[in-house]
Amino acid sequence: MAEKITTREQDYSQWYIDLVRSAKLADYSDVRGCMVIRPNGYAIWEKMQAALDGMFKATGHVNAYFPLFIPESFIAKEAEHIEGFAPECAVVTHGGGEELAEKLYVRPTSETIIWSSYKKWIQSYRDLPILINQWANVVRWEMRTRLFLRTTEFLWQEGHTAHADPGEAQEEVIRMINVYRTFAEEYMAMPVIVGKKTDSEKFAGADATYCIEAMMQDGKALQAGTSHNLGQNFAKAFDCQFQTRESGLEYVWATSWGVSTRLIGALIMAHSDDRGLVLPPKLATRQVVIIPILKGDKSKVVAHANFVARALNQSGIPTFVDDSEQNSPGWKFAEYELQGIPVRIELGPRDIENGKCIAARRDTLEKSELLLDETLPTAIREILNSIQQNLYDRALQFRTDNTVQVTSWEEFKSAVEKGFVIAHWDGTAETETRIKEETKATVRVIPTDQDYRDRYGMDEPGVCVCSGNPAAQKVVFAKAY
């Protein structure tokens, strides 16, 4: 595709759609609200899966798989849960040409089907904890969809754990939200605010929801991962009790946590520019593209390019050569910038003559001259590391620049159009609703990081920015995806 994408300034959401489609990350499908994740997009997901899966294993979790179909009666067992999810569920009524005795819900999330199993597996405190994760697809019948950010069907992982005591469950909830934070910051190069959701924003069926919240380049917030303390709600709904060390009977304590392919949308909106995708090297399956300048002795140039590629690959830097003669070098430059390849090496007869090559980095578009010798892999690795770090620094700076504290309602209304707003809140759902109705902004997160709280003086009492009532603390408001 040779056409230019819409710029962010012209139309941010159109830019996003153009980028996703022209970088061949995803395409619309013929099924309403569902997308096709194309190889370029799926490659990012595979990198995310590999990194996250390793982190889950390192924290003691194992993978398993539970059914796609959930009996209606299961979904209905937890009152808050069914109220939250039933309206957005797809329901199967027929199978094998006959009407089913009991309808089957296509999972919108798996708490109920999993707890129906856990009930069978848990008798004693000796059976606990259970630390299971599953990689799966889920379906939520959304009214409006957006590529990666909200589609009817999406891919995710969902961890479901069972514990003998509430303290341990809470530790798990915090452990996993921190895993997500580490992943977001170290792999996605995306700074996040860690904290709690308000009651109105928490998961249907949870006692508490923790989240990581990121800022996109248009100043809007995106919830990138959640970790729920489910208390004993599902254990009670499924009558799942265990015998304690003291021979008493107690309901099991539960958590669940997940991230989805939405992270790909977050990644795009956090770093990319008007030329296309900008990918942190750690999530790029192809980190370097070599573009030979095919003039003069073409075969000699191609041979050099292949030689350099082999050397880089052997050093653990995934590299490929585009030596096709169909497109000009300029076309290739633009194409691989669109696709977000972190580093481009230009290699022509002139370079070979001088024992040098040109390396261009995707994040800043800067070009530098590198020696074509055994120092090249090290030099490239330095550039890759520098890109990974720069993306994080840049995003953090952007978030800081677009976060303001306000004390008046007038300031609040204008500030919330631009980014994150930190202000006192009286803690009531009524005020929250009123703020949402008047500004479309919501309480995104009640930060739990003491560093963050201190920086913005969030523990200081004051008066609510909206109601004027006494407020115990400040919270983070923003418009959200």
Place this chain on the structure above:
RNA sequence: CGGGGUGUGGCUCAGCUGGUAGAGUGCUGCGUUCGGGACGCAGAGGUCGUGGGUUCGAGUCCCGCCACCCCGACCA
């Protein structure tokens, strides 16, 4: 479900007061190019969303239906 809009080559769109369908881009072949989206020549590709109606004649006018997109209420 409300309010707006759009359906014409793969994609983006033009097509006036009705007269037998066009451009750009992409695609195929050949040749020349190649350090920031190259160029020439020759090709392939459309029952104009759908069903009726008006007319000698409908992409164009009228009526119905369908699909999709945007804005709002729900959500990772």
